Amino acid sequence: MKKFENVVQLIDNMTNRQLRNDYNQADYRKVILPLTVLRRLDSVLEETKDDVLSAYDGMQEPLNEYQSEFLCSISGERFYNVSRYTFQRLLDDQEHIGMNLRNYINGFSQNALDIIRYFRFEDEIERLEEAGLLYEVISEMAGINLHPKAIGNIEMGYAFEELIRRYSENVEAGQHYTPREVIELMVKLLYIEDEDELSERGIIRTMYDPTVGTGGILSEGLEQLNQLNPNGKLELYGQEINPETYAICMADMLLKGLDPRNIKFGNTLSNDGLSGKHFDYVIANPPYGDNWSKAKKAVEDEAKLGFEGRFGAGVPKVTDGSLLFLQHMIDKMKPDGGRLGIVLSGSPLFTGGAGSGESNIRKWMIENDYVEAIVGLPNQIFYNTGINTYIWILTNKKPEQRQGKIQLIDATNEYAKMRKSLGEKRNYITSEHIGEITGMHQGLIQNGRSKVFDNQDFGYYRVTVERPLKENYTVTEERLQRLKEQKAFNKLEEEKQNEIIAGLQSMDGETIYHNRDTFIEALNNAVSGIKVTAALQKAILTALAERDEEADPVIDKKGIVQPDPNLRDYENVPMKDSMIEDIEAHMQNEVLPHVPDAWYDPDSIKIGYDIPFTRHFYTYEALRPADDIADEIRELERDIVDMMGGLFDETIRNV
Template identity: 55%
Template sequence: MQNFREMPNFIWSVADLLRGDYKQSDYGKVILPFTVLRRLDAVLKPTKQQVLEKIDQLKTMNVQNLEPVLNRITGYEFHNTSKYDVESLVADQDNLAANLIAYINAFSPNAKDVMDYFGFVTQIERLDRSNLLYQVMQKFAAIDLHPDRITNVEMGYIFEELIRKFAEQSNETAGEHFTPREVIRLMTNLIFNEDGSHDLTKEGIVRTIYDPACGTGGMLSVSEEYLAELNPDARVRVFGQELNPESYAICKADMLLKGQKPSQIKFGNSFSEDGFRKETFDYMLSNPPFGVEWKKTEKEIRDEADTLGMNGRFGAGLPRISDGSLLFLQHMLSKMKPVSLNGSRLAIVFNGSPLFSGGADSGESNIRKWIIENDWLEAIVGLPDQLFYNTGISTYIWVLTNRKSPERKGKIQLINATHLYQKMRKSLGNKRNELSAEDIAEITRMHGEFQETKYSKIFDNEDFGFRRVTVERPLRLNFLVSDERLARLQEERAFQNLATSKKRGTAGDVEIKAGKAQQEAILKVLEGMRSDLLYKNREEFVKVLKKAFKASGVDLGAPVQKAILSALSERDETADICKDAKGNAEPDADLRDAENVPLKEDIYEYFEREVKPFVSDAWIDEDKTKVGYEIPFTRHFYEYTPMRPLNVISEDIKSLEQDITSLLQQSILGV
């Protein structure tokens, strides 16, 4: 094998053995755990004999807790007490299944937990029944996955490629499991960019990194590698939580092999089962699933928001149920260290929706308002499309911190990097583009320099806020008693309800009969008012209406009067303004409009300039004014392209016509 990049294809060739006995969608259930097992076994092999000798020695000394001692021998946070390794297991073909299960059970709890989340014993038994176990074990015994042969970084790539293949076979989205490494590298650059030269190179520093949707652990691995490059003496502690069992198992195995504490990788949903409830972190990175609904955890999230408010994770607001992206961001912000402890920096990948979805005072807008007014949003980077495995849509990296540098305070930087990419030689799913090292360096430079350029725009926080102002116009109605309008009255619910009853039996029949009589009496009074007289003043018509009903002795309740006025009226711009009991103009709900007024602009100056000249009778209902925040990223980088002159277009059309004529002539002549 020429290089480690060929290894995933070689490992996946095991699928040839499984074909027929396994569905394609189940191949990964065998290949992934066997790959992890082979890696764990290769790591432990050099110290295998020492561990077995130490076990015998400790037993004679009656030592109960063997784990710390054996882990010191292996140099990792796990060990295996079985006499077997992969090669010796294959040598005993007749007892392979039983010995392999015993070997799995001989792992220390951390490593056994990994195999349990794969459901590995179930697959061993299934392979044994299909007479495939020995052949599969032979395949993996021939693969050398020792760290001297395959580094931890390379192993990460192998796991990710296997996951991608598994996702393709099972019609899952690979992007739910991992993020392209070059994107992670960019995110890592962005969160460390402000600290690299003075803080991260200090001797003996300890830093924590967290990902609440860690997948196979790519974010954690790349950020750990970055810090090691900057400062080999730095101590990095990584933490993560993952919902997918296979991804969790791979991530935990990866952390075991890197010497990280496996207890710092938790299984479960970060929203309903926060594995780090009381923890805070120096740095955080995440690529949560795009547009995934949070209905499964709705009760827990709403309960926390209602009970704890701003003392919990979701007090700022709840987004629409169909997209939980901003819940992840709120969750991460709740894990920020206080500024007195040097604060935190984080980066998260979103699609375009969190930039602008939701109107003023909606959950999404209130979350953006909370973030921006707390001055936590440092920068947003617009990425090229077709960069991720599971989607071709445009994506954005949000960079947030509670310890902005002095020059960034009160400011937000937008970076347009949609043009910085290179085409891949071979696409992977929806991923057809990738960021080169030069692209990453250019984006990092623009962020670090914090200067206004064609591709870097700097704004005040208030530039993204607006007031949603409700503009009212007066209600103007005319009134006429006519056949058409009387017919409309009989469709009004309040009028129809007169002849209904909730009572049963005779009492109900009596009530319905009385109601119908009242309906007939009302219509008789209105028939007597029939005329061609068009009233353009509601107060005047109401007086005439009440006088007619009083004279006839027919009782007119408020709901029925309202129904009559609704049925006998039509909007009329020439009519008088309808007024309420206090003499104020009554607004027309159908003419109601709204205007978004930037926070930096006076509402009434805007109103006089943009509204009054067109609707002179309009006014602002101040009780309905709401504050909202949105980030129209694309608008700020839009470049107008003027249309071509007509003479140029005309020449192009003539040229095309000549080409078509020439082709037709050639066709007719058979040339």
């Protein structure tokens, strides 16, 4: 069993023993997450605890900056605790366990205390006291060794995420914690173009995650850079909206000796906590299909700024903010060269037709040559969802061989089955699979699993195709009844209505007019003594008309053929050469052979972009021959007859 799995199992066993009868399972996290963070901090400070207390002796509160820095130097960390208690020492006084635990928590340095307060643990301390559980819970947690020598920072990060997953089975839609192998793959795809630079001595780079969660993605980025270059430095930044995961991430930063102030709290879409800062690497797994209505006003206000803000390319439907996060992340890349990795569902690939917010965002990204590659991942690799997911890799500084190109990699079959499922996670990506995928990306390989396209291949013109309005006109009782339902006719006084009806009834009901102008001339003669406004004439024509393919096209006063709204259609014309040439060729080859009287409206043309990932890797499988299917059916019929015969024989013997 891996170290983090062992730790999680110990904590889970304790939770089930101590909390089951007094807490709903959904509330376990309110106790377990802050206690695990506290125990981790406690374990880290354990060796230097007495030295810190000796140094603190005689100091007066509040401590000044120099005193705090001195105590940090004694603890060997970016934080300290000046309470005389530890988890182990809390057990010496069972009667006052609550008061002493509060004293212990308040003894942390301000930066650690600020983190702990995000858990709002005070309410749970009181609840545990009232239930008589506090001493037992602290006692069991004190027995779990969370010292970095027992479980390293990476493994501890796994443990936190597994605890969150385990106690969050009803996690909100879209909040899917990222499997480690997916993070590893995404970071490798980010670093792969920069490996030479990242190997240089003294290199300093920055990485930012706008939906940082517990910080697992940033931790993997740091780990991989350390493997590439032990002398390199990666400064980590992020923002998180959930107070619990934010606190865990901040604690992890403290424990790594990094600056937790680089992690901001709040909604990234409505309030960029790192406004004005840009980064070498931007990486995230934002919520899928997440409703962003709470940030709607702020987002729409910023969108009005155009590209002076983050959302100048467009605003998607409020039901899915994925493309807002992607725009934000592009904005956060360093202007002189940054790389971006993001995990998304399939929706951002194709949702929204030409002219929609989603399509306009894709148009902006592709026409600015930001999209480098998209990797289709296996399904059932996330803990809380089985949907298809994709890693997008973007950059604002493509190498020459990739300029104007987008690589699609189908890695949907690059997985192994897990021995035991974890929630929805039944598959995982092995190291060998990661090597295969990164190899195809690095080599810009073209084969059955990797294809390279021109940017233009994903663009199209959406064209409105019209067909002429053709109607016949005549006067029948049925059509006169329709006239009485027309709004313009109903507004008339009853006397005038009767005059018009009488005039129309004077027309030859046997005559069917196939030309509108001819009918209007006959109509004017029939109601010559009555003033007919344009609105009233339109109502009469609408009521007395029926579509008729044999009729003449309707032509307006300017001699322009009028389109039939009921026959209006739309064509998506792939981009190839130039707009007019592409559309004209499409009309000649695809439309006019079927409807020779069709035309397109030049003013209706919209440019759209989508990325039909699955279609590009679809392989047709021929249907089985009918004779083979028939033979199989006959074989099944023979088997059924034999089974029934045996059943009847057994019944007869029993009788």
